[in-house]
Amino acid sequence: MTIAALIVAAGRGTRAGGETPKQYRALGNKTVIYHTIMNLLAHDDISKIRVAIHADDVALFHDATRNIDDARLVGHIIGGASRSETVRLGLESISAEYVLIHDGARPLLPIETLTRVIDQVQITGAAFCALPITDAIWAVDDGQATTAQPRDTFWRAQTPQAFETAKILAAHRATDTPADDDVAIARRAGMDVDVVLGSERNIKITHAGDFALAEKLLRE
Numbered sequence: 001m002t003i004a005a006l007i008v009a010a011g012r013g014t015r016a017g018g019e020t021p022k023q024y025r026a027l028g029n030k031t032v033i034y035h036t037i038m039n040l041l042a043h044d045d046i047s048k049i050r051v052a053i054h055a056d057d058v059a060l061f062h063d064a065t066r067n068i069d070d071a072r073l074v075g076h077i078i079g080g081a082s083r084s085e086t087v088r089l090g091l092e093s094i095s096a097e098y099v100l101i102h103d104g105a106r107p108l109l110p111i112e113t114l115t116r117v118i119d120q121v122q123i124t125g126a127a128f129c130a131l132p133i134t135d136a137i138w139a140v141d142d143g144q145a146t147t148a149q150p151r152d153t154f155w156r157a158q159t160p161q162a163f164e165t166a167k168i169l170a171a172h173r174a175t176d177t178p179a180d181d182d183v184a185i186a187r188r189a190g191m192d193v194d195v196v197l198g199s200e201r202n203i204k205i206t207h208a209g210d211f212a213l214a215e216k217l218l219r220e
Contacts (some may be wrong), residue, residue: 001097001098001122002047002048002095002096002097002098003045003046003047003096003097003098003099003100003118003121003162004046004047004048004049004050004094004095004096004098004099004100004165005040005046005048005049005050005099005100005101005102005160006049006050006051006052006087006090006091006094006099006100006101006102007033007036007037007040007049007050007051007052007102007103007104008052008079008083008086008087008090008101008102008103008104009023009033009036009051009052009053009054009057009061009079009104009105010052010053010054010057010078010079010080010083010086011023011054011083011104011105012054020060021054021057021060022105022205023036023104023105024057024060024061024063024064025211027107027211027214027215027218028215028218028219030064031064032104032105032107032205032214033051033061033064033065033104033107034064034065034068034107035107035108035218036102036103036104036105036106036107036109037049037051037065037068037073038068039107039108039109039111039114040100040102040109040114040160041068041070041072041073042111042114043111043114043115043118045118046072046100046118047072047096048072048073048074048094048096049072049073049074050074050075050076050077050090050093050094051065051073051075051076051077051104052076052077052078052079052086052087052089052090053076053077053078053079054078054079055078055079058076061076077089077090077093082178083178084172084175084178084179084185087101087172087182087185088169088172088173091165091168091169091172092169094165095165096165097164097165098118098121098122098162098163098164098165099162099163099165099168100114100117100118100121100159100160100161100162101159101160101161101162101163101168101182102159102160102161103159103204105204105205105206106158106159106202106203106204106205107205107214107218108201108202108203108214108217108218109160109199109201109202110199110201110202112199113129113158113196113197113198113199113202114160116129116196116197117129117160117161117162117196118162120162120194120196121162121163121164123194124192124194125163125164125167125191125192126162126163126164126167126168126186126191126192126193126194127161127162127193127194127195127196128157128158128159128160128161128162128182128183128193128194128195128196129158129159129160129161129195129196129197129198129199129202130155130156130157130158130195130196130197130198131155131156131158131197131198131199131200132152132154132155132156133151133154133155133156134151135151136148136151137149137150137151137154155195156198157180157181157183158198158199158202158204159181159204161181161182161183161193163182163186163191163193167186167189167191168182168185168186168191170189171185171186171188171189171191172185174188174189175188175189201217203217
C-alpha cells in the first residue's frame with residue numbers, strides 16, 4: 001500500500017494581491033508552500049510528494065524548498081491551463097495506490113485532519129475533509145435574499161481530497177468540463193466519496209487579509 005500526495009500550486013493567486021504568487025509569499029519565516037509541504041511530510045504514511053507549479057515559478061519553487069531534506073519530496077511538474085488539467089498531469093506523474101490532492105495555499109493542515117483522511121480513504125477508496133455549515137444559508141439574486149437553504153445538508157469542502165489513484169485519474173480523463181474540486185470530478189464519474197471532519201485551522205489563503213489570520217494561527 002502506497003500513498004502519494006499531489007500539491008496543486010500552479011495558480012496565480014491574484015485575489016491575494018501582491019506581485020509574488022501567494023504560495024511563495026512569506027508566512028512566519030518560511031513560505032506558504034514550505035509549510036504546506038512540511039505538514040504532509042509530517043505523516044509517515046505518505047511515501048512521496050509531487051508539487052504541480054506554474055512554468056514561471058520554477059526558480060521560486062526551488063528557492064522555497066531548497067532546505068527541505070526529505071527524499072519523499074520528489075520534485076515538481078509544470079501545471080496545465082486549468083486546475084483540472086494540472087491535477088490530471090500531476091496524477092499521470094504519480095505511481096501509488098492512493099493519492100491525496102491538496103491545495104498549495106493551505107499551509108496549516110493539522111496532522112489529525114490529515115490522519116482522518118488517510119485512514120478513511122484506505123477503508124472506502126475516496127474521502128475528503130470538510131466542515132458543517134453553522135450559519136444560515138440564503139440564495140441571493142441581484143443583492144436580494146431569495147430562498148433559504150437547509151444548512152444541515154451543506155458542508156464546506158477542504159483539502160486534502162483522497163482517492164484510489166487509478167480511479168480518480170480515469171475520472172479526470174473522462175471529462176473536459178471544469179469542476180470546483182476533485183470531489184466534483186469523482187462524483188461526476190459515479191464514485192462515492194466519504195466526508196471526514198476538517199478543521200477551522202485548515203484555511204485556504206485566498207484574499208490579502210487571509211495572511212494575517214494565517215500568521216495568527218501559525219503562532220498559536
